[in-house]
């Protein structure tokens with residue numbers, strides 16, 4: 393494996409942000425943060441208790457259907473072979489093909505994939521999208537490899553997955569550490585595995601591709617945009633004008649940067665942000681466009697001249713009404729929940745909040761828009777991309793934006809109503825709605841044989 397001395401950075405890969413931001417300022421080890429699958433299970437059980445789901449359906453959904461680990465060799469630039477570990481966890485496909493991202497991260501592990509795959513099942517069911525849930529990836533730090541090495545890792549991984557993925561079976565997408573380029577390599581490899589005559593019909597094997605290589609207009613900004621639709625619905629309900637409001641974003645990758653640009657366009661002011669190399673703040677406001685240019689050049693928000701460097705502790709106690717965690721999971725623990733001075737936490741990342749921390753936030757009167765709703769814009773537009781590929785269509789950007797807007801607001805309204813009618817917090821309400829849909833389908837179809 394490439395070590396620090398021979399790290400070959402690929403300027404193109406740095407410029408194109410991955411689907412989510414990567415890590416926090418202090419690069420805390422994921423393992424030290426606790427078992428993500430246990431945390432996901434505790435959220436699931438809380439919802440089951442609140443909603444009352446059939447016992448058999450509970451036990452089916454408590455575990456993923458399939459857990460795949462693949463060890464595969466790739467030749468690195470120095471001519472030597474290195475073994476990589478790849479994962480694909482398929483949680484559920486009752487409502488449609490397995491669907492979810494591929495993550496490249498040095499601490500990727502099976503329990504993390506299991507949690508993330510389950511969250512995809514609830515995300516798609518919540519929106520009533522005909523997909524199930526999956527997640528996968530490679531245990532590797534994408535920054536440590538050249539463009540050529542990343543291409544070979546991706547192509548070999550896709551080849552090794554073989555028929556375990558498929559355009560009507562399991563459809564990957566970008567996630568932490570992967571991007572449009574990764575998806576295009578996956579698509580191209582898969583197209584070359586199937587026979588000549590099928591080639592063009594399998595472009596929908598992955599979503600989140602570049603627009604030029606059969607992706608959808610509007611997919612790149614979809615997660616950030618969906619997040620902003622949720623925030624604006626929340627603000628509308630609370631009678632809280634967004635013009636002039638201060639907000640903070642942890643992580644400035646695809647999700648954080650688009651959310652920041654869109655909120656700024658609505659008159660809100662970005663006062664703090666940070667990533668795996670450091671945190672910055674400016675009470676007068678940070679221009680997200682200029683910051684993004686800086687990130688494209690340097691790979692991080694650190695050292696941006698339009699703001700001052702602050703510590704992680706200072707970051708979590710910044711004043712600002714909206715807090716958007718858009719980095720990795722499990723960033724908001726009990727100390728952070730006690731320190732935050734916001735009115736709402738809108739979860740751009742998957743699983744950023746520990747259950748005990750969420751309780752503190754709710755007790756303090758801080759609203760939480762949960763990940764399965766807040767960051768679901770990405771998979772919504774993935775569904776539109778998949779549909780366009782299937783029908784050989786190309787939808788305008790405005791058409792995609794309108795559809796996303798409508799679906800996000802409709803689902804948000806459903807969650808709000810469901811939560812109010814049953815006096816539930818929004819995360820439990822999201823799970824409740826999703827679980828009821830899954831339960832109903834299991835009840836109608838029964839279990840084969």
Ligand code: GLU
Pocket residue numbers: 411491492493494563564565566567568599600742767768770771772774
């Ligand atoms: N990785 C994204 C997520 O966690 C997108 C998944 C997709 O588009 O399938 O929601």
